[in-house]
Amino acid sequence: MKLKFAILLIFVSFSIQAQTTVKGKVVDEFNNPLPFVNVFIKKTNFGTTTDDEGKFSFKMKKRRGILEISFVGFQTQTLKITPKTKFLNIVLKEENNVLEEVILVTKPKKRLKKKENPAYNILKEIWKRKRKNGLDLVDHYQYKKQTAIEIGLNNLDTAFIKNIFKKEYNSIIKEVKYDSDGINYYIPIYLSEQITKVYGNNKTNKVREDIKAEKNEGLGAQGFVFDRMSNTFQNINVFQNNITLLRKSFVSPLSTDGFATYDYVLYDSVVQNNTKLYNIYFFPIRDQDLAFEGNFWVADKTFSIKKMKMKVVKGANLNFVRGLTFEKEFEVRNDSVYIPTKNAYEGDFTLVDKSDNNKGLTIKKTILFDDYLLNKALPPTFYEQKAEKIRPDQYTKDETYWENKEISENKSTYKLIKTVKGKRKIKKLTGLINTLASGYINLPFNIQFGPFWTSFAQNEIEGFRTRIGFRTFKTKDDRFRLSGHLAYGFKDKGLKYGAEAQYLLSYKPRISTSFAYQNDIEQLGSVLLNTNQLLGRSFGATALFSRGNNFFLSDVKKYAANFDYAIDKNLHLGFNFTRAKIRSATTQENFSINYTDENGNPKSTVTDVASDIYLTFTPGRFVYGLGVQQRFGKNIFPSVILNYRHGYKGPLNGTHDYDKLQIKYSQPILLGKFGLLDATIEGGKTFGTVPISLLSIIPANQSQSLVKNTFALMNYYDFVTDAYAATHFEHHFNGFILNRIPLLNRLKLRSLVTFRAAYGTISNENNAINKSNIKYNVPNKVYYEYSVGLENLGYGNLRFLRVDAIWRSNYTPPQGSIAEPSPKFAIRIGVRPGL
Structure with missing residues (x-):
């Protein structure tokens, strides 16, 4: 029995001696610790990612190897590991700023497990804080909200434009916008704007919205179909686990269960206004899932979202929908409070199929937030009151009111719509859309x-x-x-x-x-x-x-x-x-x-x-x-x-x-x-x-x-x-x-x-x-x-x-x-x- 125990002890000793512990710390050129850095032995599965303090530690069976330290946005380094290696102090140098480059990130061919994916640690921090950041941190808030809804015909060629405007073609084509593909044209047919003042009381969970002004122009108001399509874009809360869209539940890319639906790629990190930002791309694991693809920028330390852009994948196959995109921007204040500054939604609707060659209908909804005033309390009774719209023309203002208030890019749009809405062919086309819908x-x-x-x-x-x-x-x-x-x-x-x-x-x-x-x-x-x-x-x-x-x-x-x-x-x-x-x-x-x-x-x-x-x-x-x-x-x-x-x-x-x-x-x-x-x-x-x-x-x-x-x-x-x-x-x-x-x-x-x-x-x-x-x-x-x-x-x-x-x-x-x-x-x- 003692002999067997001695043999076992010798075997364990050799096993322990065959293992090498690798420890170290990774910093940037300014001695700032770098979290989530990939630290792996080349051609093996041994390795880890650095923690919040840039430190790492792992064991490998071999006594020697080549250590590779990589992080997007930084130059990759390699170091030799020997039995004499005790503690490594590694300095990574940043690559050139890549924000100005055209970025094309594709879905990874091999799916990483959660703990192997450096994006996972960042997402964990977002999950911890997503209920703590934002306007919920203040007792009272006020801000101005300006909403614009634009409807137009997309994917139009020059033959279609000439057929509509005829003799006016040469003068009008200079004002017609290109489509998102930069090849074909887009003609707006309806535009509405609304200015609203929002008051919130987090102590009583009361929100009051006062409409200050409205204006609209074009053909879209003739039928409910345009309202129904534009109402598709309600306030999309990306911090919820599930996002409701068209009576369907889409998994949010920031969901705590997101790794069951998405592949994440930590693509880059840059410094912007003295804040380090991580750029994470996400792709649905299954193309047919009710999910999105896109990317978001997240701030270091506070782990608040700075910007997010995403679109519904085509495989989701929603009726009449060729594409839905959502863009959100936030401003970070006091390292903890993030506030929305812009929401931009765009939908591309077609009748027969999703072919990019077909003409379609575009719905754009843009919401701008500004004039924030935090922690200024108003009387409790103020938040109880409601300023409702009860008549169609209740908040209509004349042109002098809107001279300095309308969204700048919409000024030329209004002018074009006034010309377009009188065209017989456009009236027939919008009438057909209303007929098919109603x-x-x-x-x-x-x-x-x-x-x-x-x-x-x-x-x-x-x-x-x-x-x-x-x-x-x-x-x-x-x-x-x-x-x-x-x-x-x-x-x-x-x-x-x-x-x-x-x-x-x-x-x-x-x-x-x-x-x-x-x-x-x-x-x-x-x-x-x-x-x-x-x-x-x-x-x-x-x-x-x-x-x-x-x-x-x-x-x-x-x-x-x-x-x-x-x-x-x-x-x-x-x-x-x-x-x-x-x-x-x-x-x-x-x-x-x-x-x-x-x-x-x-x-x-x-x-x-x-x-x-x-x-x-x-x-x-x-x-x-x-x-x-x-x-x-x-x-x-x-x-x-x-x-x-x-x-x-x-x-x-x-x-x-x-x-x-x-x-x-x-x-x-x-x-x-x-x-x-x-x-x-x-x-x-x-x-x-x-x-x-x-x-x-x-x-x-x-x-x-x-x-x-x-x-x-x-x-x-x-x-x-x-x-x-x-x-x-x-x-x-x-x-x-x-x-x-x-x-x-x-x-x-x-x-x-x-x-x-x-x-x-x-x-x-x-x-x-x-x-x-x-x-x-x-x-x-x-x-x-x-x-x-x-x-x-x-x-x-x-x-x-x-x-x-x-x-x-x-x-x-x-x-x-x-x-x-x-x-x-x-x-x-x-x-x-x-x-």
């Missing part, structure tokens, strides 16, 4: 026809159905709007119509009212909860392709009125009053909604006279537009809707007295790189004895397309309830799974899963009065559907299609049911635009 075609006298995608439909009662819709539209901020439609069925030879007039009574508080009349057919039960939608727009009656026979349509003649009061921007209280005469749209043999009244007499028509009081709460929702019709951005926000409905028997010949209480809660949840979970839960209860047309019908969907919050493998009127609960969960992985599968990742597909369920009951009293040929059925046990799907399907830049494979639970239709059996499995197609 579905409406511009006509003279501020009238629009559309939307064109509802022009044709097919159902068993009308046969082939055509529909022409219209609306008045002068600007997006119209205070009054009249809309309506005419429809004709070639089988029943019936003319249907509807019209709605809306008017904004008051800008502040925001109060609107609307009145509508409808004489049309509807698929009742398309939705469970409806608040201020007065005209029926049920997909069951307007689908072009459906499964099975659907005679279950109702003829609805309805008067309706709405009064909506905005308590706050995202908190609305509303009142509805309706009188609807409802009967079957076909013969009693095909579809009957008959019932017996309290005297036992059979009835075939319901006259529903009812009022609704609703409350909608959508905190954080993005609202834009100051007219009677507002639009909502594609951001992430929760939604709560509470509705109480009362039916009146007697007044205006109302046939039923009842009460109905409903609630609906929706919550999109961003789960970082794992995707987006869209969740909806709703429930309701009807009090009183009412016929089928006034009960809660679980929304079925017999069309061949996917419709949100409906059940695709359920027939219309399969489940009729007076008390119900339903839930819908839809999770979009946004490439998290498929991007990691070789070969398949080249298709740029995204996976998703869904789960939907419903449960309900019905009272004996409501069952007893039913004399229709619909046999009441309720999901006394939970009915559910689940599916897996693929999205981002399409060609080129048009990838808004999805395909779902759907299964359902088993259930038994009631005896005598006239509906065809619903399928247990189906494939459905959905459309999900990117903007």
